[in-house]
Amino acid sequence: MLGFATEQGSATAHTAILARALGLPAVVGIAGLVDAVEDGQAVLLDGDEGTLVIDPSADLVATVRPPADAASDAEPAITRDGRRIEVGCNAAGVDDARRAAAAGADGIGLLRSEFLFLGSDRLPSEDAQVAVLEEVTAAMGERPVILRTLDVGADKPLPALPQPHEVNPALGVRGLRLQLLRRPDLLLDQLRAALRVSARHPLRLMFPMVSTLDEVRQAKVLLEQARRDVTPSPADGTGMQVGIMIEVPAAAIAADVLAAEVDFFSLGTNDLTQYLFAADRTNPELAPLADSLHPALLRMVDQVVKAAHRRDRWVGVCGEMASDLSAVPLLVGLGIDELSVHPPAVARVKALVRRLEVAECTRVARAALELDSGAAVRGLLEQEGL
Numbered sequence: 001m002l003g004f005a006t007e008q009g010s011a012t013a014h015t016a017i018l019a020r021a022l023g024l025p026a027v028v029g030i031a032g033l034v035d036a037v038e039d040g041q042a043v044l045l046d047g048d049e050g051t052l053v054i055d056p057s058a059d060l061v062a063t064v065r066p067p068a069d070a071a072s073d074a075e076p077a078i079t080r081d082g083r084r085i086e087v088g089c090n091a092a093g094v095d096d097a098r099r100a101a102a103a104g105a106d107g108i109g110l111l112r113s114e115f116l117f118l119g120s121d122r123l124p125s126e127d128a129q130v131a132v133l134e135e136v137t138a139a140m141g142e143r144p145v146i147l148r149t150l151d152v153g154a155d156k157p158l159p160a161l162p163q164p165h166e167v168n169p170a171l172g173v174r175g176l177r178l179q180l181l182r183r184p185d186l187l188l189d190q191l192r193a194a195l196r197v198s199a200r201h202p203l204r205l206m207f208p209m210v211s212t213l214d215e216v217r218q219a220k221v222l223l224e225q226a227r228r229d230v231t232p233s234p235a236d237g238t239g240m241q242v243g244i245m246i247e248v249p250a251a252a253i254a255a256d257v258l259a260a261e262v263d264f265f266s267l268g269t270n271d272l273t274q275y276l277f278a279a280d281r282t283n284p285e286l287a288p289l290a291d292s293l294h295p296a297l298l299r300m301v302d303q304v305v306k307a308a309h310r311r312d313r314w315v316g317v318c319g320e321m322a323s324d325l326s327a328v329p330l331l332v333g334l335g336i337d338e339l340s341v342h343p344p345a346v347a348r349v350k351a352l353v354r355r356l357e358v359a360e361c362t363r364v365a366r367a368a369l370e371l372d373s374g375a376a377v378r379g380l381l382e383q384e385g386l
């Protein structure tokens with residue numbers, strides 16, 4: 001099987017995310033790689049271990065087994081003491097949705113709608129978006145799909161929508177900010193497309209890169225406008241759940257305020273970690289700093305879950321952390337309701353959830369919140385056999 005290795009990037013940057021979704025072996029952020037390897041040289045890559053061996057010996061190559069096909073598991077993931085954890089998938093296209101369905105995912109917890117806009121120098125019409133969303137939702141049958149509105153900018157540029165240069169693009173006009181500040185017409189097209197599909201399918205809507213309550217309210221005003229355009233009667237199409245990503249620390253800290261305005265939260269731990277530790281997620285040198293098992297991040301998750309549950313809102317995690325088997329017991333212990341993972345991880349995560357006991361996970365997660373480093377949290381998990 002083929003794979004790839006890069007000198008730049010980190011485990012939560014988009015190259016690695018796409019590789020995982022496709023089940024492609026990849027190792028990213030290997031310092032000095034380009035100088036160390038020559039054209040045509042044989043290398044042996046292990047994406048699970050994160051290793052690359054240059055000129056491997058015949059004996060070593062003989063030990064390699066092709067990866068088994070990812071298992072499928074469509075049964076609910078219920079802990080030993082009876083708590084159901086929804087295990088959905090992240091998807092960035094119709095093929096991903098088919099992989100998610102085949103893997104037995106409970107839904108699509110994050111449909112990265114950027115894919116609708118990539119690969120063309122023209123923006124898609126509302127009708128074109130409806131056609132693709134219909135294909136995605138058809139693949140999932142009755143299972144819910146969470147459509148995230150366009151999240152471009154920073155490490156996700158969009159050729160069809162060139163933006164002026166920014167000195168700090170990760171802190172710039174990206175995600176929801178772009179539509180609210182510059183292109184509400186784009187958001188309206190997406191919202192109308194979503195509303196049309198939601199009339200036939202349990203489609204949910206999610207806004208990315210929210211920092212303030214005011215942004216949520218502005219987005220909801222546009223949603224109302226789209227609803228008036230689409231539905232003959234304003235009472236139609238009101239059942240669509242509307243949520244936001246929690247990926248900016250200001251939103252996490254004000255989660256109690258934001259919970260009043262939405263039906264659910266999904267923690268975008270890739271960006272939340274980047275912004276919390278002020279560590280660029282594409283910079284391999286900073287990858288150890290942006291540690292999602294660090295108690296500072298866990299405390300933030302804890303605060304968001306408590307704020308949401310106080311208002312009976314559900315909370316998911318759609319960042320890479322949800323697919324990390326060492327993080328899952330902590331997330332369950334902190335009260336997370338849904339995990340949105342890569343298609344190849346569905347069966348593994350569901351199997352793990354079934355081995356867990358909420359009471360034990362809660363005790364360990366509470367202890368983790370009091371520790372002083374990610375390494376200490378890993379040590380605790382090991383000690384507890386989790």
Ligand code: PEP
Pocket residue numbers: 017110112151247267268269270271272318319320
């Ligand atoms: C995240 O930030 O955790 C997330 C899921 O969104 P993306 O990786 O697309 O920025």
Ligand code: MG
Pocket residue numbers: 208247268270271
């Ligand atoms: Mg993000």
